Amino acid sequence: MEITLSSLLAGIVIMAAPLVLAALGETLTEKAGVVNLSLDGTILLAAMTGFLVASKFQSLTLGFLVASKFQSLTLGFLAAALTGSGVAALLATIGVWLGQSQVAVGFALTFLCRDLAYFLGNPYARQKGPQLATLPIPGLSEIPFLGKVLFTHSAIVYVSFLAIPCCYYFFYHSRLGLIVRSVGENPEGCWARGINPISVQMLATIAGGALIGLAGAAFSLAVKPGWGHPQGCEGIGWIALALVIFGSWNPIRVVMGAYFFGLLQVLGIYFQDSFTSIPPQIFQVAPFPLMIFTLVLIHLSRNTKNRTIARWMRLFSGKPPKWIGRTYKQS
Amino acid sequence: MNVKRFTNFSITQATTNGFLIGALALGTVSLLLVLLGISPAAIGYALINGSLSSWLKFSHVLTIWTPLLLCGCGLLFTFRAGLWNIGIEGQVVLGAIGATFLLRQEYSTLPPWALISLAMFCSFVGGALWGAFAGVLKNRGGVNEIFGGLGLNFVAQGFILWLILGPWKRAGIASMSGTDLFTRELWMFTPHGWRVAPAALIIGFVVFLLTGLLLSATRFGLQIKAVGKNPLAAPLFGIRPDMTGLCAMAIGGGFAGLAGGLQVICVYHRLIPSISSGYGYLALLVVMLANYKILPVPFICLFFACLAAGSIQLPIVLQIDSSLSGVIQGACVLSALLVHGLRKRKKGAA
Numbered sequence: 001m002e003i004t005l006s007s008l009l010a011g012i013v014i015m016a017a018p019l020v021l022a023a024l025g026e027t028l029t030e031k032a033g034v035v036n037l038s039l040d041g042t043i044l045l046a047a048m049t050g051f052l053v054a055s056k057f058q059s060l061t062l063g064f065l066v067a068s069k070f071q072s073l074t075l076g077f078l079a080a081a082l083t084g085s086g087v088a089a090l091l092a093t094i095g096v097w098l099g100q101s102q103v104a105v106g107f108a109l110t111f112l113c114r115d116l117a118y119f120l121g122n123p124y125a126r127q128k129g130p131q132l133a134t135l136p137i138p139g140l141s142e143i144p145f146l147g148k149v150l151f152t153h154s155a156i157v158y159v160s161f162l163a164i165p166c167c168y169y170f171f172y173h174s175r176l177g178l179i180v181r182s183v184g185e186n187p188e189g190c191w192a193r194g195i196n197p198i199s200v201q202m203l204a205t206i207a208g209g210a211l212i213g214l215a216g217a218a219f220s221l222a223v224k225p226g227w228g229h230p231q232g233c234e235g236i237g238w239i240a241l242a243l244v245i246f247g248s249w250n251p252i253r254v255v256m257g258a259y260f261f262g263l264l265q266v267l268g269i270y271f272q273d274s275f276t277s278i279p280p281q282i283f284q285v286a287p288f289p290l291m292i293f294t295l296v297l298i299h300l301s302r303n304t305k306n307r308t309i310a311r312w313m314r315l316f317s318g319k320p321p322k323w324i325g326r327t328y329k330q331s
Numbered sequence: 332m333n334v335k336r337f338t339n340f341s342i343t344q345a346t347t348n349g350f351l352i353g354a355l356a357l358g359t360v361s362l363l364l365v366l367l368g369i370s371p372a373a374i375g376y377a378l379i380n381g382s383l384s385s386w387l388k389f390s391h392v393l394t395i396w397t398p399l400l401l402c403g404c405g406l407l408f409t410f411r412a413g414l415w416n417i418g419i420e421g422q423v424v425l426g427a428i429g430a431t432f433l434l435r436q437e438y439s440t441l442p443p444w445a446l447i448s449l450a451m452f453c454s455f456v457g458g459a460l461w462g463a464f465a466g467v468l469k470n471r472g473g474v475n476e477i478f479g480g481l482g483l484n485f486v487a488q489g490f491i492l493w494l495i496l497g498p499w500k501r502a503g504i505a506s507m508s509g510t511d512l513f514t515r516e517l518w519m520f521t522p523h524g525w526r527v528a529p530a531a532l533i534i535g536f537v538v539f540l541l542t543g544l545l546l547s548a549t550r551f552g553l554q555i556k557a558v559g560k561n562p563l564a565a566p567l568f569g570i571r572p573d574m575t576g577l578c579a580m581a582i583g584g585g586f587a588g589l590a591g592g593l594q595v596i597c598v599y600h601r602l603i604p605s606i607s608s609g610y611g612y613l614a615l616l617v618v619m620l621a622n623y624k625i626l627p628v629p630f631i632c633l634f635f636a637c638l639a640a641g642s643i644q645l646p647i648v649l650q651i652d653s654s655l656s657g658v659i660q661g662a663c664v665l666s667a668l669l670v671h672g673l674r675k676r677k678k679g680a681a
Contacts, residue, residue, distance in 0.1 A: 094665070098672030103415055103477060104619050105668055111616065112661025115654035120367075122652035229652065238481060245478055285489035288482035292474055299473025 008266060009149040016262030017153075017160040018043075018218035018233070022240035023247070023254045024167050025211030029088070030244055031171065032204035033184035033197075033323035034096060037106025039212060040237025041113030042087045046216025048121040050080030051227040055129035073130055077156070077217045084213020085206045087113055092202040099327040110237070118229045131225040132156060156218045163211070167251045180204050184321030187328040197328050215240070242291040248298065249320055261287050348670055352620075355666040360659050369651065377648050378641035378656075386524065388640065393527040394598055395610075395636035396629075397535040398423070398590035402614030403621075403628045404542040405458075405586030410623045411546060412579035413559035418465045418480020419587045420611035421487035422458040426588025427606040428491060429457025430595045431510065434517055435499065443516040450517075451534070451592050458588015459581045461487065466580035470573040476580070492604055499602065509603035519597045528597045538586055543625050555579050587611060613639075616664045622671065635660055 022043060029036045036042075054076025058069065091109055095102035132154035141151040150161075171177040179200060183190050187197035219233040220226065239261060247254030264286050298319075361371040382392050402419055409416035416422075430450040441449075465483055468474040499510045519528040546552040554575050557565045562572040594606050617635055621627040642656035 090665075094668050094672050098669070098676055100668045100672040100675075103417075105665070107417070107612075108616060108619065108661055108664040108668065111612065111657055112665060115657030115661060118654035119652045119658050122654075229654075235485075238485070242478070242482065285485040288485040292468065292472075292479055292482045295474040295478060296468070296472040302473075 006145055006148045008270070010152070011266040011269075012259060012262040013149060014153060014157060014223060014262075015265050016258045017157045018215040018223055019236060019240055019243070019258040019261060020160040020255050021156075021163060021218060022212050022215035022237065023243045023258050024163055024251060025084070025208040025215070026240055026244045027208075027247075027249060027251050027254050028167070028180070028211065029205050029208035030249060030324055031184045031321055032180045032201045033187065033321050033326070033328070034092070034201050034205050035102050035106060035325045036088060036091055036205060036208060036212070037103055037241070038087055038091055038109035038113060038237075039106075039241050040235065041110035041117070042084050042209065042212050043216040043219070043233055043237045043240075044231060045087065045113040045117040046080040046083040046213035047220035047231055047233055048117040048124075048216075048227055049083045050076040050213075050217030051129050051220040052076075052121065052124055053079035054221055055124070055127065058130045069130055073132060073221060076130070076221055077214060080217030080220075081210040081213040084209040084211070084216065086209070088205045088209025088212070089202075091209075092205040096198055096201045096205065096327070099329060102325055102327070114234075121227050122229070125228045126226065129226060130221065132222040154222045156214070156222050159214070160218075164251070164255050171251060181321070184323055187323055201328070212237075212240075239287050242287050245320075246287065246291045246294050248294070257287075344674075348667075348674070351670050352663065352666045355670065356659065356662040359666070360662050363658075369649070373649060374645075374651070374655065377645060378638060381641035381644040381648075382637040383641075387526060390526040392633070392636045392640045393532060395608075395639050396632050397527065397531045398593055398608075398610045399614050399617060399632040399636055400535045400629055401538055401590040401593070402587050402611050403617045403632055404538050405462075405583035405590075406614055406618045407542055407546060407583075407623070407625055407628065408555065408579045408586075409583040410618060411552075411555045411559050412576050413562065414469075414576055414579060415477050416462070416465070416480060416580065416583050417477050417615065418462065418483045419583070419614065420607055420609070421480070421484035422461045422584040422587035423591040423594070423607040423611045424484075424487040424491050425461040425584075426454035426458035426591030427595045427602060428487075428494065428591075429453035429455075429588060430592035431499070431602040432457075434513055434595070435510075446517060447519060447596055450596060451589060454588045454592025454595070455585040456588070458591060459585035462584015462587070463577060463581040465584075466577040470577060488604075491602065491606065495602060495604060507604055509599070509601045512601050517596070518600050519593075521597070528593075531593050531597050534589065534593070538589065539629060542586075546625060551578075587614075613660070616660055620664045620667050622667065 022039060026036060026039060054072045057072035057075050087109060091102070091105050094100050095105040134152060134154050135158075137151040137158075141147040143151070169177075171181060179190070179195055183195065183197045183200045183204075187201075190197050190200070215236075216233070219236070220231065224232040240258075243254055243257040243261065246257045364371045364374060381388065383389055402423065405422070406416055406419060430453055433450040433453040434446065461483060465474075465476055465480045468479040469476045472479075495507070495510055500506075501509075501511050519530055521528045546555070554565075554570050555578075557568065557570055558572045558575045565572050565575070590610060591607060594608065594610075595602060599606065613635060614632075617628060617631045620631050638656040638659055642653040645651045645653050645655060
């Protein structure tokens with residue numbers, strides 16, 4: 001098989017698309033000071049509902065109205081986003097509003113959603129379903145090298161492109177983003193300024209959940225089309241969670257981490273033939289030691305006395321939201 | 332008088348909570364099943380039939396119960412110390428690797444019982460080291476035990492895959508089905524008609540008693556509790572929160588490692604990639620459902636083990652995916668979190 005640089009890069013862009021969406025959703029959640037640990041299960045459940053709804057509506061004829069492929073796929077993505085929001089709403093209700101440990105709720109939800117997805121999706125496993133077609137953008141896709149890398153993909157990949165500047169703008173150039181960030185840093189101060197931190201946290205969690213749900217549908221309707229046990233997207237949620245830390249809660253760095261992981265995955269596929277001694281699963285676990293390493297770096301850069309080292313390390317590290325994972329209690 | 336009334340009250344409340352949680356969880360799952368056109372009664376019958384109808388089936392339940400109980404005991408230590416030991420899954424894996432490492436050595440002079448005991452010791456050490464590693468990362472590296480533990484779980488998974496496909500591969504061919512089987516003498520003794528090794532049950536009982544004793548009747552247990560309740564006040568009494576937390580992580584990891592060792596020596600008799608069977612994560616759910624208390628842990632472990640064993644038959648008997656057991660377990664834990672949260676809110680409002 002001939003490997004060209006452009007097809008390699010195009011593969012990375014496709015592989016990373018769901019990861020970008022999920023990691024940005026989790027960044028939004030964590031910026032508001034909430035940890036949504038249910039990522040892995042949510043992605044699976046959303047992948048299942050997205051696939052189910054899309055394939056049901058494909059064969060459904062409402063009187064003389066025949067649902068087009070486009071409509072059924074849109075409904076699939078919508079259903080997946082709603083699933084993600086629903087799970088996140090449950091997490092927010094118990095973890096934020098009722099003040100239970102967010103980690104505990106998220107952890108229980110991960111496993112509940114995963115098993116629910118396998119259980120409910122069992123009758124539809126390994127069935128043919130609709131799939132997003134590639135949609136080359138006219139004009140842009142004819143650019144010699146970049147066109148093939150960036151503009152000959154399915155719609156969800158373009159959505160993942162659009163999500164990046166949107167998130168950046170939201171966090172750093174909009175009033176709402178400022179509110180979300182300040183709730184994550186200092187909810188008591190927000191309360192004093194007339195902002196209800198609990199509502200903001202719940203809304204941010206639900207919005208982040210929608211992005212995470214989209215990531216699920218991106219798998220079952222585009223990147224790894226179909227549903228089964230296993231689906232093939234297991235473990236991605238944990239990786240997205242690791243990427244948020246690896247990117248130290250900065251959306252741009254988080255996304256760079258997602259593309260880096262896409263590179264690892266694509267290299268894993270290409271190297272499978274030439275380096276049979278390295279099992280492909282090794283590439284799957286690579287982000288985790290990197291995540292731990294980053295966290296240690298963050299810690300060291302804060303405590304070191306050597307100024308040059310501190311300056312260099314600051315390039316890689318950032319601060320987590322101060323209130324992350326803690327429960328805000330109105331007094 | 333007051334004290335007595337207080338304790339009576341809390342026992343009644345615990346019972347009411349238990350009923351509420353059970354009713355909420357089972358009610359929700361039953362409703363879901365009815366909506367899907369499946370009879371909840373048929374499911375209940377199949378689950379009980381698959382787990383409790385004969386000694387052979389129940390002894391299979393016990394093979395799940397033992398590692399689950401060991402992991403649960405380990406988690407009680409870390410939760411008491413205020414630590415969320417999500418890395419327990421990796422500690423189980425490292426325990427299994429430790430046991431396999433010892434059993435692969437050629438000691439022709441040692442009798443099998445000594446080798447098996449040594450292997451169990453190695454599994455404890457393996458799990459304890461992995462747990463302590465997460466603890467050191469937290470103390471020295473500023474890595475929160477949740478993210479560190481999670482990362483180490485995946486590192487452990489990569490490590491076991493590398494061992495199975497690399498240095499410890501089967502003679503001739505590396506395969507995902509695991510390493511070579513151990514010779515028959517190195518299997519833990521299991522009587523005819525049993526699935527579970529009696530020695531494994533004894534280890535489970537002893538560890539549970541030891542956990543109860545250490546946590547509720549010793550100075551060390553009190554220290555752990557003090558650190559968990561208030562890490563800022565503990566140093567005033569000469570307790571070092573970091574060292575106490577590290578000890579709790581090591582002991583918790585060690586018990587989880589024992590579970591991994593049992594999986595190797597009693598159940599699979601070799602190392603397989605999914606050696607932990609997810610028992611570490613399941614034990615986290617158990618201890619959360621027990622509301623981090625010691626006494627309910629073995630009973631909840633038994634309930635979860637029955638569900639896990641009973642659901643194996645579901646795809647054959649009723650053409651239903653066996654993940655239904657996980658749905659029931661998850662629903663129970665989520666209901667518990669909801670009920671306890673509502674109680675807390677009510678108490679806060681009153």
